[in-house]
Amino acid sequence: GCSGGANEAQPQQGNADNKTEGNEASAPVTEGVIKATDLSQNPPGATNRKDNIVVGMTSPKGVFNPLFWQTTYDLYVVRTVFDSFLQVKADGTYENSLAEKVDVSPDGLKYTFHLKPGVKYSDGTPVTVKDYAFVLKVLHDPNYDGESDILSFKIKGGKEYHDGKANDISGIKVIDDNTVEVTVTEATAYTKDYLGEQYFMPEAYYGKGFKKGNLDSIKALNNKPIGSGQYVLKSFSPGQQVVLEANPNYFKGAPKVKSVIFKTTTEETNLSMLQTGETDMDNITVTEDNVEELKALGFLDVNIMPTNGYGYIAFNHKEKKFQDPKVRQALTIGLNRKEIVQGVYGPYANVINIPQSTESWSYTDEGINKYEFDTAKAKALLDEAGWKVGADGIREKDGEKLTINFSATADNPVVEALLPIMSNNYKELGIKLTSETLDFNAIMDKKDTGKFDMFFAAWGLTPDPDTTTFITNGAQNDIGYSNKKVDELTLAGKHELDQEKRKQIYKQLYQELNKDLPTIFLYQRRDMWPVNGRVSGLEITPYKDFEFTLHNAQIAQ
Amino acid sequence: MSEPLIQVEGLKKYFPITGGVFQRTVGHVKAVDDVSFHIHKGESFGLVGESGCGKSTIGRTILRLMDKTEGSVRYKGEDLHALNKEQIRALRPKLQIVFQDPFSSLNPRIKVGEAIGEALLDHGLIDRNELRQKVNETLNICGLSSYHYDRYPHEFSGGQRQRIGIARALILNPDFIVADEPVSALDVSIQAQIINLLSDLQQERQLTYLFISHDLSVVEHLCSRIGVMYLGSMVELASKEELFSNPLHPYTKALLSAVPIPDPTIKRQRIVLKGDIPSPANPPSGCKFHTRCPMAEARCKTEAPVYRDAGDQHFVACHFA
Amino acid sequence: MENALIEFRNLKTHFHTSNGTVKAVNDVSFKIREGETLCVVGESGCGKSVTAMTMMRLIDSPHTSDGQIWFEGKDLLKLNKGQMQQIRGNDISIIFQEPMSSLNPVLTIGEQITEPLLMHTLMSKKEARARAIELINLVGISRSEEIFHSYPHELSGGMRQRIMIAIALSCNPKLLIADEPTTALDVTIQAQILDLMRDLKDKLKTSIMLITHDLGVVAEMADYVVVMYAGNVIEEAPVIELFKNPQHPYTQGLLKAKPVINQKMDRLYSIPGQVPNPIELGENCHFHDRCAHCMQICKDQAPPLNEKENGHKVACWLYEKEGGQRI
Amino acid sequence: MSAETVTIETNQKAAIRPEASPWRIAIRRFNQNRLALAGLVILILMVIICVFGPMISPYHLDDYKLSDKNLSPNAKYWLGTDKFGRDILLRTMLAGRISLTVGLVATFISVMIGATLGALAGFYRKGVDTVIMRIADIFMALPTLPLLIILGAVLSDLKVDPSNRIYFLMLIIGILSWTSLSRLVRGQILTLREQEFMQATEALGLRDRRKIFRHLLPNTIPTIIVTATLGVAGAIITESALSYLGIGVVPPTPSWGNMISAANNLIDFRKRPWIWVPPGMCILITVVAINLIGDGLRDALDPKMKK
Amino acid sequence: MKQYIIRRLLQLIPTLIGISIIVFAISAMVPGDYITAKQNPNMTAEKAQQLRHIYGLDKPEYQRYFIWAGNMLKGNMGDSLQHKQPVTKVISNYVWNSFIIAFFSLIFSWLIAIVAGVFSAKFQYSLFDKFVTLFIFLCMSLPSFFIGLLVIKIFALEWGILPVGGMTTAGVEAGSWDYMVDVLKHMFLPTLVLTMLSTGSLTRYFRTGMLEVIRQDYIRTARAKGLKERTVIFKHALRNALIPAITLLGFELPALFGGAMILEKVFVWPGVGQVYLESISMRDYPFMLGFTIFLAILTLLGNLLSDVLYGMADPRIRLK
Numbered sequence A: 001g002c003s004g005g006a007n008e009a010q011p012q013q014g015n016a017d018n019k020t021e022g023n024e025a026s027a028p029v030t031e032g033v034i035k036a037t038d039l040s041q042n043p044p045g046a047t048n049r050k051d052n053i054v055v056g057m058t059s060p061k062g063v064f065n066p067l068f069w070q071t072t073y074d075l076y077v078v079r080t081v082f083d084s085f086l087q088v089k090a091d092g093t094y095e096n097s098l099a100e101k102v103d104v105s106p107d108g109l110k111y112t113f114h115l116k117p118g119v120k121y122s123d124g125t126p127v128t129v130k131d132y133a134f135v136l137k138v139l140h141d142p143n144y145d146g147e148s149d150i151l152s153f154k155i156k157g158g159k160e161y162h163d164g165k166a167n168d169i170s171g172i173k174v175i176d177d178n179t180v181e182v183t184v185t186e187a188t189a190y191t192k193d194y195l196g197e198q199y200f201m202p203e204a205y206y207g208k209g210f211k212k213g214n215l216d217s218i219k220a221l222n223n224k225p226i227g228s229g230q231y232v233l234k235s236f237s238p239g240q241q242v243v244l245e246a247n248p249n250y251f252k253g254a255p256k257v258k259s260v261i262f263k264t265t266t267e268e269t270n271l272s273m274l275q276t277g278e279t280d281m282d283n284i285t286v287t288e289d290n291v292e293e294l295k296a297l298g299f300l301d302v303n304i305m306p307t308n309g310y311g312y313i314a315f316n317h318k319e320k321k322f323q324d325p326k327v328r329q330a331l332t333i334g335l336n337r338k339e340i341v342q343g344v345y346g347p348y349a350n351v352i353n354i355p356q357s358t359e360s361w362s363y364t365d366e367g368i369n370k371y372e373f374d375t376a377k378a379k380a381l382l383d384e385a386g387w388k389v390g391a392d393g394i395r396e397k398d399g400e401k402l403t404i405n406f407s408a409t410a411d412n413p414v415v416e417a418l419l420p421i422m423s424n425n426y427k428e429l430g431i432k433l434t435s436e437t438l439d440f441n442a443i444m445d446k447k448d449t450g451k452f453d454m455f456f457a458a459w460g461l462t463p464d465p466d467t468t469t470f471i472t473n474g475a476q477n478d479i480g481y482s483n484k485k486v487d488e489l490t491l492a493g494k495h496e497l498d499q500e501k502r503k504q505i506y507k508q509l510y511q512e513l514n515k516d517l518p519t520i521f522l523y524q525r526r527d528m529w530p531v532n533g534r535v536s537g538l539e540i541t542p543y544k545d546f547e548f549t550l551h552n553a554q555i556a557q
Numbered sequence B: 001m002s003e004p005l006i007q008v009e010g011l012k013k014y015f016p017i018t019g020g021v022f023q024r025t026v027g028h029v030k031a032v033d034d035v036s037f038h039i040h041k042g043e044s045f046g047l048v049g050e051s052g053c054g055k056s057t058i059g060r061t062i063l064r065l066m067d068k069t070e071g072s073v074r075y076k077g078e079d080l081h082a083l084n085k086e087q088i089r090a091l092r093p094k095l096q097i098v099f100q101d102p103f104s105s106l107n108p109r110i111k112v113g114e115a116i117g118e119a120l121l122d123h124g125l126i127d128r129n130e131l132r133q134k135v136n137e138t139l140n141i142c143g144l145s146s147y148h149y150d151r152y153p154h155e156f157s158g159g160q161r162q163r164i165g166i167a168r169a170l171i172l173n174p175d176f177i178v179a180d181e182p183v184s185a186l187d188v189s190i191q192a193q194i195i196n197l198l199s200d201l202q203q204e205r206q207l208t209y210l211f212i213s214h215d216l217s218v219v220e221h222l223c224s225r226i227g228v229m230y231l232g233s234m235v236e237l238a239s240k241e242e243l244f245s246n247p248l249h250p251y252t253k254a255l256l257s258a259v260p261i262p263d264p265t266i267k268r269q270r271i272v273l274k275g276d277i278p279s280p281a282n283p284p285s286g287c288k289f290h291t292r293c294p295m296a297e298a299r300c301k302t303e304a305p306v307y308r309d310a311g312d313q314h315f316v317a318c319h320f321a
Numbered sequence C: 001m002e003n004a005l006i007e008f009r010n011l012k013t014h015f016h017t018s019n020g021t022v023k024a025v026n027d028v029s030f031k032i033r034e035g036e037t038l039c040v041v042g043e044s045g046c047g048k049s050v051t052a053m054t055m056m057r058l059i060d061s062p063h064t065s066d067g068q069i070w071f072e073g074k075d076l077l078k079l080n081k082g083q084m085q086q087i088r089g090n091d092i093s094i095i096f097q098e099p100m101s102s103l104n105p106v107l108t109i110g111e112q113i114t115e116p117l118l119m120h121t122l123m124s125k126k127e128a129r130a131r132a133i134e135l136i137n138l139v140g141i142s143r144s145e146e147i148f149h150s151y152p153h154e155l156s157g158g159m160r161q162r163i164m165i166a167i168a169l170s171c172n173p174k175l176l177i178a179d180e181p182t183t184a185l186d187v188t189i190q191a192q193i194l195d196l197m198r199d200l201k202d203k204l205k206t207s208i209m210l211i212t213h214d215l216g217v218v219a220e221m222a223d224y225v226v227v228m229y230a231g232n233v234i235e236e237a238p239v240i241e242l243f244k245n246p247q248h249p250y251t252q253g254l255l256k257a258k259p260v261i262n263q264k265m266d267r268l269y270s271i272p273g274q275v276p277n278p279i280e281l282g283e284n285c286h287f288h289d290r291c292a293h294c295m296q297i298c299k300d301q302a303p304p305l306n307e308k309e310n311g312h313k314v315a316c317w318l319y320e321k322e323g324g325q326r327i
Numbered sequence D: 001m002s003a004e005t006v007t008i009e010t011n012q013k014a015a016i017r018p019e020a021s022p023w024r025i026a027i028r029r030f031n032q033n034r035l036a037l038a039g040l041v042i043l044i045l046m047v048i049i050c051v052f053g054p055m056i057s058p059y060h061l062d063d064y065k066l067s068d069k070n071l072s073p074n075a076k077y078w079l080g081t082d083k084f085g086r087d088i089l090l091r092t093m094l095a096g097r098i099s100l101t102v103g104l105v106a107t108f109i110s111v112m113i114g115a116t117l118g119a120l121a122g123f124y125r126k127g128v129d130t131v132i133m134r135i136a137d138i139f140m141a142l143p144t145l146p147l148l149i150i151l152g153a154v155l156s157d158l159k160v161d162p163s164n165r166i167y168f169l170m171l172i173i174g175i176l177s178w179t180s181l182s183r184l185v186r187g188q189i190l191t192l193r194e195q196e197f198m199q200a201t202e203a204l205g206l207r208d209r210r211k212i213f214r215h216l217l218p219n220t221i222p223t224i225i226v227t228a229t230l231g232v233a234g235a236i237i238t239e240s241a242l243s244y245l246g247i248g249v250v251p252p253t254p255s256w257g258n259m260i261s262a263a264n265n266l267i268d269f270r271k272r273p274w275i276w277v278p279p280g281m282c283i284l285i286t287v288v289a290i291n292l293i294g295d296g297l298r299d300a301l302d303p304k305m306k307k
Numbered sequence E: 001m002k003q004y005i006i007r008r009l010l011q012l013i014p015t016l017i018g019i020s021i022i023v024f025a026i027s028a029m030v031p032g033d034y035i036t037a038k039q040n041p042n043m044t045a046e047k048a049q050q051l052r053h054i055y056g057l058d059k060p061e062y063q064r065y066f067i068w069a070g071n072m073l074k075g076n077m078g079d080s081l082q083h084k085q086p087v088t089k090v091i092s093n094y095v096w097n098s099f100i101i102a103f104f105s106l107i108f109s110w111l112i113a114i115v116a117g118v119f120s121a122k123f124q125y126s127l128f129d130k131f132v133t134l135f136i137f138l139c140m141s142l143p144s145f146f147i148g149l150l151v152i153k154i155f156a157l158e159w160g161i162l163p164v165g166g167m168t169t170a171g172v173e174a175g176s177w178d179y180m181v182d183v184l185k186h187m188f189l190p191t192l193v194l195t196m197l198s199t200g201s202l203t204r205y206f207r208t209g210m211l212e213v214i215r216q217d218y219i220r221t222a223r224a225k226g227l228k229e230r231t232v233i234f235k236h237a238l239r240n241a242l243i244p245a246i247t248l249l250g251f252e253l254p255a256l257f258g259g260a261m262i263l264e265k266v267f268v269w270p271g272v273g274q275v276y277l278e279s280i281s282m283r284d285y286p287f288m289l290g291f292t293i294f295l296a297i298l299t300l301l302g303n304l305l306s307d308v309l310y311g312m313a314d315p316r317i318r319l320k
């Protein structure tokens, strides 16, 4: 959905300098693809490369192992080199990849995965479900220090294996080379996707020398991955590039582009490198300037889409003053969120009122209060809540002044706009606001220790709407928020297997969150992936990044 | 005479010679090698000798501006080298030195007025507002003027700098001054003025000098006893009358004969010393002077002469004296 | 003897200091002939060193130099840097008065002596080294090999002075300026050095400008003497004439002040009074307030330097016909 | 000639004036140094403009006007506006208050510590040197960034008012940057202390304090001045890096450093020079002014200075 | 001297112990750890607990220190949490890239600084001097990323003669001649900027050092010998102005290996500085500590080196 495009064009007036003719003619495209206009502008740096695509990105760490990857960029490599039963789709749901079909028992406790026949690893050895079982076993290892949290999916016998009470995981049964059955003790909506998402790693290669409790032999192969994915890792130069070559054995057919290079770029110059053709595509921060610049270059297809995440301002719910929903509402209404968002991203972000991406199947705006900026209403709410303006113009209640310490990380462009607007808005409301900028981890630490009033941060979203962010004592809920109704709805959503029913549950959940405002929901911005016009066939969406479709990519000669 | 003011006993000062990348010690320059003498209060003791024979080193070691290698230096019976930092600092105003090289002993960034007066202030010997007055007085005494107060050392001529050095020592009203060639750069008139000043002060204040000089006529005029050094050792020591009328050591004789006479019509015969000057790092065996001595014999090569009293407090270290 | 090797004409060097203009050298003219030893004597601070330094163009304090210095048909004050560089150390070399600060503290003695040799002669490094060691021996320093590798701070005052002498002698200059070269030397070595200079003069016809306070040295070395006072030449004459018949009251005072061995006296004679402040110098005889024969004219007018009999020149109103009255 | 006598007379008076202390003379010489004076005037002007300018500006720190964003210099906004439509002129002046204070105070602190400790180490050598230099070693080896992160967190936990944290910032920059100067000064003092004039001070029995602060340190002033000049620029720029960690200034309060950093992409850089040129110029002018003053001071304290 | 060096080397031990304690304490006090830094939206509390246990983050600080220090003594710096590789391996992966640009810029900046500094001093207040001074201050008044952007704009975008960033063009084969040329091309801009940044302060130090020295008497002596001005300045004067330079040279040792964080980012240079920076913000303690200690050792050695060199530059200095 393209929210408020017309509205957001307005502030552009009077800014003749920055307006290009294109802008004047039509409202800017804030989502979708801006196609290349003039491929002849393509710099030789790009056109000289006939059979490779260079993707600019932050440098991966070199942990090209599905079990241990550390950053998104490692994950990009993992996803091109390895394959799994299931794969995410553009809408955030999953489809079969290596799996021919998946059977789920009606109670959601037994999952039978059927592997496509004849799939081979890049080294020619056949892919079997034993490899899959091997991976699940490693994930249960007591010394496993990767990020995957398989224990929370409660595979039968998994905990016992992990704690050393069993030598095998009873819930994993290899039926034959192509069939595996996994039994869990608790059904959740996400279990199937999670299990299906685990990558196939050849046991013959990775399992050599592996003993329970010692993963060193597997880690040693971090930078020499072998999988069944589209590409094969040819070389990795730390900080420079990852060179990938087409996997001739790829089960969907050998990729068309012979090699793909992930080249390291940084914020400061990634745009320039696109311009000189040193890269073919990159993730560029979306700002009006950047969009215009890229458009003007003419040889880039600019993909713009909503980010999987949102920005918010948290309240400390352990503080009495924030326990009153009226206060939270007042602070939301009294803050000119639209102005902040526009100031930073122009039309390339929108104010949100629920903690979910517009792209998600669970997204809803039914019965959602928009909390439009309204100082008078905010003042009224505060009055209602018992915070009366004191002699010095600052509100007080029971002798306590309404003062707020606000913390924010400074390396976020939003903060720069947020701070002045917030302090102006809140001053108007009769609130004394002091703000500080801190190192990200310092804020996280404050969050953990509860020594804060309000802070600004951004949150990443997963394709599945299940989260622990707002449930009482949830793993990610460190702002002390607690709401029975939210707890119930979240759990219901987690355990309901039917998507249509889940949708209903989440609608209620979001309505409740929207009403109760555990945090001030601020904005969802856009991501931007400009791709050189000579490259086609890539599908780039919020949930499904470019790397899944690399094998479809083609270079126009 | 009672106890001597300064007693130097068996003083030795060796400088290490270093070599190689790691600057290992490969030998020693025996700059001062077992020298003993004493100076009484109110006396001026002259020290003459070959250049590089260790006179300045003696002067500095006596005042503990350098650490000794061996021996002792007593001032009023107190071993200067045994005092701690504060004790020696308290004594400093009483023990002064005029450096041989006037320029390098002046800090280029400090005006001479301050350079002369600072020690007074630092020792709390004078009030700040009397300082200028006092410095100007001293400048005048030393043949400089008050307009020199605010100038930097590099703006002075060699002789003027030397006088600054003298003023700096005198202003502290010391008991004992090591004067290391204090008048070498002065023209004779000012030289005369300074020497007169020094002897006046001596009479007035019972000042004691260790007067190091090459100018034998000046030494003769000012000093009552004179020591002659050669290659780190004292070779002869006597009252000036004795020494000039009856020099016993061949080196002293050669020295006296070489004094230039300020009369172009007189051409005098001087004793020419032959041979290379030996190295203090590796002094000759026996009598150190034997390599150049016109009277040397075989025994001089092997046997070191004893430093002894040849009668009447005339000490000498020579087999033939 | 007649050929002037170098001639100073109306040389003036004024320093500009924060306290005022110091007229260190104020209208000085004299010449040095080939093979002649010229001694400059005078009150300490009268401008002897500055005269020498001006000739070498080595003054780096803010100053102005006026007049001419003719050397081999060239005015040294007008030469460019390159030409001057060719002359320094080669045709004219100088022994500075302050031996400690004049030697580079971080270079070995050897390096400092061989430098001008390598610069001005065609010697190889080895030859230069041999020559340097020879020079060190020549100026009477033992353990020349060791000294070659020593640093200046390891030498005694006299040794440093002799190193300066060795450097100055290294290239057999046409003119040697020796600014109090033997102050730190004992008389035996002084005699040796003076012999060395005389040798040089005899063998190579080197001219020497010797600045000294030691009238004994003057008597021994000089052919001709120039007496300076407060930036002016006040008297000049061949050496015997000067010692025999000093005319200027200052010169007379100077000769009287010298202590002589075996001449017992209680107090040394010294000229009363002080040298005038070089900032305040007026147009008069600068010696007038210390002079026993001071006349009115001395206070009003500067006396010219006029030649009297026996090649004797003196600047004093006493010897001028139009001399005023005594007061 | 007569003209000359006149000058001589005036000079003479100056020379004779008895109360002329060394500082007086240094100040007089400083005055004679026109460039140094120019530096001083520029710096004072900067300070005046930064202090009083914002008071007469029609804009205010908290003002922003998105409809006026990214305007090039014009009659309304003399130096243009930034991406939030804030007046660059006002921000530059406000930033000057912070940056000038930080630059000068932090440098002052680091120079004081560095020069003193360096001098002590060089003068006493042995144990004192070992202790001070090992401390310096340790300071040099400290990872600055984590240290600052801690400091930021601590300040935040102690609820120190963010607008006061700038004082800690100055202190911390000062404390973290004294080491190089101390080593430089020590190195020089090691040579200086071996010179004969120091033996003379020993002979005079001067107190160590006087030897160090009157005889040795003035000889290292040129180095100190260079370090100080470089330090001011460094501190101004460092400040902007530190605001991220909770010890610098908090937006919207500007500083020259963070104003420039705001233009950290090629587009602003290319298209909107008015965003970064004013703060950049201000830093440059400040540094040049301080350098001029420094040179003047050095020349004034240099007895052999030509002029 | 030998003794002095030995003593100093022995002093390294307590100093390093002190540094290790302080550095460790700092790392322990820094808010957050690797787990919080990751901000994984799926991380459950149990999982976090588990990971902290595996990483040893749940032990008391002093215990962690002794384990870490004990391993350090055995030459084992541990594994980087982010890279899942031994810290030494990670350092060696990146440090040489930093080293080469630092090395070249060191050479260039010292050469330029000596020449510029000496001439600025010799012709103090001349047009040359003023120009050099202004240029230096210009470089110093702008943050380094800024100068980086400037040269990228000119050389890469406008003239198109040099690449924007990185160390190689994507796809060029390592080892070939083309590769060498390619790397040189990529090196040029970062080296240039690094040189510009470090030349400034060096030049200033050389200039003042020379200003002090060229008015000394022994310079007069050197001139009196008729030496060429070049010899006078570069041999006689420069040698005496070396002491500050030696101090600065000592600082270069850690700088050679420390990486230039901001420039590496601007030029996408695969240096260690950025990795270090990231290890700090990601709380990758093993790497952060390991590299800090590595730099600390270099710092100590650099300072020791300069102390030893003092004695060689000036025979009067007696450090015992």
Ligand SMILES: Nc1ncnc2c1ncn2[C@@H]1O[C@H](COP(=O)(O)OP(=O)(O)OP(=O)(O)O)[C@@H](O)[C@H]1O
Pocket (backbone or CB within 6 Å): B154, B155, B156, B157, B158, B159, B160, B185, B187, C015, C017, C022, C023, C024, C042, C043, C044, C045, C046, C047, C048, C049, C050, C051, C061, C097, C278
């Ligand atoms: N750099 C300078 N700046 C100002 N005045 C100076 C400078 N150098 C010398 N003078 C002054 O010039 C005068 C002459 O100095 P000069 O060194 O020529 O004396 P001199 O005749 O060599 O004396 P001496 O025999 O003591 O060495 C002195 O009064 C001295 O104070």
Ligand SMILES: Nc1ncnc2c1ncn2[C@@H]1O[C@H](COP(=O)(O)OP(=O)(O)OP(=O)(O)O)[C@@H](O)[C@H]1O
Pocket (backbone or CB within 6 Å): B015, B016, B029, B030, B031, B050, B051, B052, B053, B054, B055, B056, B057, B058, B100, B280, C153, C154, C155, C156, C157, C158, C159, C184, C185, C186
């Ligand atoms: N710091 C030092 N290091 C090594 N040797 C030194 C040092 N200082 C002096 N010497 C040596 O010690 C000897 C004596 O030096 P000293 O300065 O005492 O001689 P001096 O008698 O004063 O001579 P002069 O009359 O020439 O001044 C010389 O051979 C000199 O080389």
Ligand SMILES: [Mg+2]
Pocket (backbone or CB within 6 Å): B055, B056, B057, B100, B180, C156, C157, C158
């Ligand atoms: Mg001596």
Ligand SMILES: [Mg+2]
Pocket (backbone or CB within 6 Å): B157, B158, B159, C048, C049, C050, C097, C179
């Ligand atoms: Mg002189």
